[in-house]
Amino acid sequence: MSSLEILQPPHPTLKTPAALVDEIDGALVRLMADMLETMYAAPGIGLAAPQVGVSRRVVVIDTSEEKNAPVRLLNPTLTWRSDTFDVAEEGCLSLPGQFADVKRHTAVVASYLDPSGKERTLEAExxxxxxxxxxxxHLDGILFTDHLSALKRNMILRRLIKQRRARA
Structure with missing residues (x-):
């Protein structure tokens, strides 16, 4: 396994819809393992393949406290969304150190393929x-900042550019 580079805006892969996974092979299994290693090292709770430069519909998530319950999702789609919403602070590994309140559905159901190719359903709240x-x-080329007003989005992007310049 190896840690992968996490892309940041304005990299075009982050804004491009990802292609469906049509074959599960050793390279894809390695990619998911590397994505998990990268996510845990960052540290984060989720990572999508476009964030590491791979334009495929692959997601890894682990919201457990112990970081020992990873979920690997291929070609995930939301098949149901609750009528209720909540607003909570979000961050993103592609936008390090940047956070904002985002409105999301409180519960969803996702269908996806697991790494063995079996169709699965995940109910989440x-x-x-x-x-x-x-x-x-992320798989659809959308960043959390796209859910914000133009003013808030531009403030975050300016702070990100300022951080990069400070590190250069």
Whole structure:
């Protein structure tokens, strides 16, 4: 396993809808393992393949306290969304150190393929529901900042640019 580079805006892969996974092979299994290692090291609770430069519909998530319950989702889609919403602070590994309140459905149901190719369904609420929505957004070329007003989005992007310049 190896840690992967996490892309940041304005990298075009982050804004491009990802392609469906059509074959589960050794390279894809390695990618998921590397994504989990990268996510845990960051540290984070979710990571989508476009964030590491791979334009495929692959997501890894682990919202457990112990970081020992990873979920690997291939071609995930939301098949149901609650009529209720909540607003909570979100961050993103592609936007390090940047946080904002985002409105999301309080519960969702996702269908996906597991790493063996078996069709699965995941019912989620709370943090897991929020994380699923966030990561599936990545697969569609959407960042959490796209859910914000233009003013808030631009403030976050300016802070990110300022951080990069300070590190350079």
């Amino acid at each position: 709370g943090l897991l529901a929020r994380c699923l929505q966030h990561e599936i957004d």
